[in-house]
Amino acid sequence: MKVRDCDEGDLIARFVNVLPQGERTIVGSGDDCALISCPEPSFLVTTDTLVGESHFLKAWSTGAEIGARAAAQNLADIAAMGGRTSALVVSLVLRGDYDVDWLVDMVQAFGQRAREAGAGVVGGDLTGGEELIISVTAHGWVDGPPVLRSGARPGDIVAIAGTLGRSGAGLELLSRRIVDPSVHDDILLGDFAEAVRIYRAPEPPLEAGPIAARHNAHAMMDVSDGLVRDGGRMARASEVMLEIDSSLLADDVEALDAAAQACGHHAMEWVLFGGEDHPMLATFPPQVVLPSPFRAIGVIGAVSPGDQPGIRLDGQRLSGGFDHFRQDNS
Numbered sequence: 001m002k003v004r005d006c007d008e009g010d011l012i013a014r015f016v017n018v019l020p021q022g023e024r025t026i027v028g029s030g031d032d033c034a035l036i037s038c039p040e041p042s043f044l045v046t047t048d049t050l051v052g053e054s055h056f057l058k059a060w061s062t063g064a065e066i067g068a069r070a071a072a073q074n075l076a077d078i079a080a081m082g083g084r085t086s087a088l089v090v091s092l093v094l095r096g097d098y099d100v101d102w103l104v105d106m107v108q109a110f111g112q113r114a115r116e117a118g119a120g121v122v123g124g125d126l127t128g129g130e131e132l133i134i135s136v137t138a139h140g141w142v143d144g145p146p147v148l149r150s151g152a153r154p155g156d157i158v159a160i161a162g163t164l165g166r167s168g169a170g171l172e173l174l175s176r177r178i179v180d181p182s183v184h185d186d187i188l189l190g191d192f193a194e195a196v197r198i199y200r201a202p203e204p205p206l207e208a209g210p211i212a213a214r215h216n217a218h219a220m221m222d223v224s225d226g227l228v229r230d231g232g233r234m235a236r237a238s239e240v241m242l243e244i245d246s247s248l249l250a251d252d253v254e255a256l257d258a259a260a261q262a263c264g265h266h267a268m269e270w271v272l273f274g275g276e277d278h279p280m281l282a283t284f285p286p287q288v289v290l291p292s293p294f295r296a297i298g299v300i301g302a303v304s305p306g307d308q309p310g311i312r313l314d315g316q317r318l319s320g321g322f323d324h325f326r327q328d329n330s
């Protein structure tokens, strides 16, 4: 059955059937608004939109992978404040010729990621249009003070939780047809499985956000546009220098060895400039024993007089990463 064979109410009923309600939901999908409890004096809110051809291709990813990706990207933003997600709303722009089963798979996978994070999916909107667009708004809360991008201080340890570079490598493997886009089986994907899986549906370490907050992280953000671009944003917000030690990125580089050989590419490029793995980048005071799953990748330095905040690798200043409106994406 195709979307054009259903009416809106029909589709929404199919979605609601597979979506989690969420523990903080008082009124879920079906009224003019959802009503969510927030006993804390303030709440977190963030939004991110995914567009077919720009963030994913229907030819490369299943509906379930696209749905999981849309949820993960938004859940990661809440986690990156040290928070937990209470409720998501999801608005869809759909074409009439989409398969309803495909769509329900997408919504179900979106709901499953929300469920795993303890969140409800409490509403949304449906509109017709030419390109598949998934626009998500997430609401959440943080126990204690939120962890901002602007709190990094000289002397802090720079740490990361989650992977770097896998999504960028997966994108290149698919773009260059080194991996057949119709293959979704990890066994068949072999050495490329992790990169392609994470490109299709990122696996951000959501629990790391609140863990970092409890261990007094000074600053945190998730990495969506690449370590260098997002690290540069943290550096500017905090007016510091992120000093990354390349030897501490060796495990990420090694994990991409097979992909790098197949693409004739330096794995370090993906690790530094590839986005969309959504790991948590955080800084911790120097005396802290880093909590699992964080690992150190560098230190925070002061900005020398006359210099600008930024990010350096082994002392060399870096710039670049993903930007929707520039041609220099690396």
Ligand SMILES: Nc1ncnc2c1ncn2[C@@H]1O[C@H](COP(=O)(O)OP(=O)(O)O)[C@@H](O)[C@H]1O
Residues within 6 Å of the ligand: 047, 048, 077, 224
């Ligand atoms: N259209 C907009 N109007 C106002 N603020 C925006 C708009 N687009 C992005 N922002 C804000 O700019 C900041 C950076 O956005 P973005 O790079 O998308 O962050 P993230 O990687 O966390 O999704 C965020 O605080 C976001 O809310």
Ligand SMILES: Cc1ncc(C[n+]2csc(CCOP(=O)(O)OP(=O)(O)O)c2C)c(N)n1
Residues within 6 Å of the ligand: 048, 049, 053, 054, 055, 056, 057, 073, 171, 224, 225, 274, 275, 276, 322, 324
């Ligand atoms: C088909 C395809 N081409 C290119 C990319 C690469 N790409 C698209 S968006 C993006 C960065 C993250 O997306 P953005 O919308 O900037 O998310 P945000 O920073 O707002 O979280 C990257 C690396 C992709 N994911 N899929």
Ligand SMILES: [Mg+2]
Residues within 6 Å of the ligand: 047, 048, 049
């Ligand atoms: Mg965004």
